[in-house]
Amino acid sequence: MDYIFEGILMNMKKIVILILTLLLTLGGIQTARAAEFPDAFWDLRDNCNAALAAGDNLGVINYAKQIIDLLITQPECTEFNENIATNALRLGEAYEKLDEYPLAKEAFETYYMPYAEKMGWTDGVKSAKAKIVQYADRLEFYTASYGAEAYYGAKFEPKTGVLYGITSDSETRQELSGDSAVLLYHEFGDEYFDWAESVLKDAEKTGRAVEFALNVPREGGQLGEVLNSRDYIVRVVKMLGKYNIPVFLRFGAEMNTWGVRADPSEFIAAFRFVAQLARENADNIAMVWSPMYVSPWDVDTNDFYPGDEYVDWVGCSLYMQKYFNGRNDLADDEKYLEAFFGMGPGATPVKMLNELIGLYGGRKPIMISESGAGHYSRTTGEDLTGWAVSHMRELYSFVPMVYPQVKAIFYFDKVMPDEPSDYALTTNTALKNEFLTLTGQPWFIEGNADGVANQTFKKFYEGITLDKSIATFYAFTSFYGKDDVNVDYYIDDAFVSSSSRVPYECSVDLNKYSEGAHSIKIVSNGIEKSYSFIVDRAVKIKINGAVLDNLDTNPVIADGRTLVPLRAVFEKMGAKVDWNDETKTAAVSMDNVSASVTLGKSILNRNGEEITLDVPAKLVGGRTMVPVRAISEAINAQVNWNEAENTVEITK
Numbered sequence: 001m002d003y004i005f006e007g008i009l010m011n012m013k014k015i016v017i018l019i020l021t022l023l024l025t026l027g028g029i030q031t032a033r034a035a036e037f038p039d040a041f042w043d044l045r046d047n048c049n050a051a052l053a054a055g056d057n058l059g060v061i062n063y064a065k066q067i068i069d070l071l072i073t074q075p076e077c078t079e080f081n082e083n084i085a086t087n088a089l090r091l092g093e094a095y096e097k098l099d100e101y102p103l104a105k106e107a108f109e110t111y112y113m114p115y116a117e118k119m120g121w122t123d124g125v126k127s128a129k130a131k132i133v134q135y136a137d138r139l140e141f142y143t144a145s146y147g148a149e150a151y152y153g154a155k156f157e158p159k160t161g162v163l164y165g166i167t168s169d170s171e172t173r174q175e176l177s178g179d180s181a182v183l184l185y186h187e188f189g190d191e192y193f194d195w196a197e198s199v200l201k202d203a204e205k206t207g208r209a210v211e212f213a214l215n216v217p218r219e220g221g222q223l224g225e226v227l228n229s230r231d232y233i234v235r236v237v238k239m240l241g242k243y244n245i246p247v248f249l250r251f252g253a254e255m256n257t258w259g260v261r262a263d264p265s266e267f268i269a270a271f272r273f274v275a276q277l278a279r280e281n282a283d284n285i286a287m288v289w290s291p292m293y294v295s296p297w298d299v300d301t302n303d304f305y306p307g308d309e310y311v312d313w314v315g316c317s318l319y320m321q322k323y324f325n326g327r328n329d330l331a332d333d334e335k336y337l338e339a340f341f342g343m344g345p346g347a348t349p350v351k352m353l354n355e356l357i358g359l360y361g362g363r364k365p366i367m368i369s370e371s372g373a374g375h376y377s378r379t380t381g382e383d384l385t386g387w388a389v390s391h392m393r394e395l396y397s398f399v400p401m402v403y404p405q406v407k408a409i410f411y412f413d414k415v416m417p418d419e420p421s422d423y424a425l426t427t428n429t430a431l432k433n434e435f436l437t438l439t440g441q442p443w444f445i446e447g448n449a450d451g452v453a454n455q456t457f458k459k460f461y462e463g464i465t466l467d468k469s470i471a472t473f474y475a476f477t478s479f480y481g482k483d484d485v486n487v488d489y490y491i492d493d494a495f496v497s498s499s500s501r502v503p504y505e506c507s508v509d510l511n512k513y514s515e516g517a518h519s520i521k522i523v524s525n526g527i528e529k530s531y532s533f534i535v536d537r538a539v540k541i542k543i544n545g546a547v548l549d550n551l552d553t554n555p556v557i558a559d560g561r562t563l564v565p566l567r568a569v570f571e572k573m574g575a576k577v578d579w580n581d582e583t584k585t586a587a588v589s590m591d592n593v594s595a596s597v598t599l600g601k602s603i604l605n606r607n608g609e610e611i612t613l614d615v616p617a618k619l620v621g622g623r624t625m626v627p628v629r630a631i632s633e634a635i636n637a638q639v640n641w642n643e644a645e646n647t648v649e650i651t652k
Contacts, residue, residue: 288311294355318353442455467535542649
């Protein structure tokens with residue numbers, strides 16, 4: 001993964017040399033254009049140059065600001081635009097050196113970008129755009145939810161939750177109990193299919209999905225061969241089609257960073273060719289188009305997009321690294337590499353995905369096709385375990401929170417000795433244990449690919465209504481260059497809770513608050529966000545006219561349907577309830593009726609008959625929750641919704 005950046009550095013340095021040359025030539029403007037510049041300009045220019053030479057960043061900020069303010073009031077011309085852009089660059093870089101990144105963002109966004117675009121400084125504009133995204137402080141507020149926040153109906157797309165898995169030959173898989181998918185690699189042209197078949201057979205037994213990564217080893221130089229390999233491609237897709245599991249066929253991954261560059265039109269033709277043959281010869285294949293999360297300086301990723309009709313899912317490779325190409329000695333004029341390529345302080349997964357989500361996240365489910373957190377630098381010999389653990393937390397917590405379009409995450413658990421960074425879980429016990437913990441979070445789909453998550457996220461908004469129950473809150477934070485932050489929660493201006501661990505979870509018993517309007521505030525790194533919210537009556541359950549009270553988990557709403565605690569309701573009605581922890585199945589028996597329901601499944605089995613429910617059973621607060629229809633279907637009870645009393649009425 002790191003090799004893709006090695007050929008870029010020289011090209012990037014040319015930009016810096018060009019900018020420095022421009023700054024030096026500004027000293028000669030006075031003679032050539034003295035009549036055109038305001039008299040005050042010349043002293044300000046000299047003072048700014050002197051401050052720059054002395055490394056006086058505050059001085060640079062002072063004089064660059066004055067130059068900008070002076071020239072933007074003048075009639076527009078090329079010379080003024082050039083000076084405004086140049087001094088805006090000085091201003092932003094001076095703020096960077098003082099670690100004042102939000103102010104640097106403002107300088108690049110307000111002054112540099114508009115004038116650099118007028119000057120046609122394409123490379124400078126690209127760099128500035130990356131910095132604007134990276135340097136923006138973000139503090140966002142979410143609450144636990146149980147419905148679908150984004151769903152496109154794509155092939156094998158889970159309605160809620162995130163599939164997860166790791167590489168098929170990973171030793172860590174032996175310690176996983178609930179992974180719902182597996183990542184399997186195969187090289188185009190390879191005639192050996194035994195390993196692939198063994199992985200596919202195992203996945204079919206367990207109900208897991210398979211991401212089948214069909215790599216093109218000779219990259220752009222092999223696309224012509226692909227277009228002339230109909231028989232081979234048909235063999236591959238028919239092999240995949242033999243198995244009754246979802247297969248995500250990722251063809252030609254990371255095409256935007258290939259060393260042997262691909263012609264975009266030829267890549268598109270090859271992808272479409274594979275996609276068409278897959279659709280003609282197998283029913284269980286979804287096509288995945290998957291670039292690297294960022295392209296080299298002179299490549300536009302979107303040029304390789306085959307079109308919505310050929311792409312079922314959009315994926316990307318996303319690797320978090322503390323050092324650019326393993327280097328911890330970047331000079332000041334190279335620091336922009338970290339922001340542009342999402343490394344070091346820029347290795348924030350949410351922001352690294354910003355461009356991809358913006359382009360495709362409004363119409364396609366997103367897959368993190370392979371990922372990793374570098375826990376060891378082979379270049380510097382540095383142990384980066386702590387850094388890797390914290391960034392893995394961000395990937396597996398923040399990404400599903402902020403981007404509900406992301407429906408699958410795969411980890412690359414493989415040792416690659418030739419790369420500057422080691423991402424493998426098998427070589428770092430702390431990182432592996434963190435992975436096992438993180439993938440057990442309730443927004444991940446457990447055990448099989450056709451399940452659903454027990455929880456999702458909803459972005460908090462002004463005036464949101466929350467039931468009188470246990471509410472769970474989360475925060476997304478991103479402050480460039482600051483990894484250790486704390487989030488404080490306040491309700492009605494009274495301190496409630498504090499958290500310093502991603503995703504900054506806070507649980508509040510809203511039963512303690514009166515019905516009606518309240519306020520909530522979150523504070524982090526000197527920034528605060530406040531919202532009003534409404535506490536409403538909790539949904540009540542009446543069984544044969546009596547209120548079912550003392551519930552440790554109240555009913556919840558999921559996809560417009562009311563879910564109730566299974567054991568509490570059925571046992572109150574005299575039914576026997578048994579729980580199978582291995583299969584995650586609850587069995588109910590009453591009056592010669594036997595019924596069962598499995599977590600994540602929308603099927604109720606009643607005396608051998610399968611009945612489809614509106615929504616699947618979920619785990620909420622450690623309790624199995626089922627839609628109220630399951631009550632009536634299981635034991636022939638009558639279920640009624642009393643709007644006036646906000647009550648589910650069950651009679652038998």
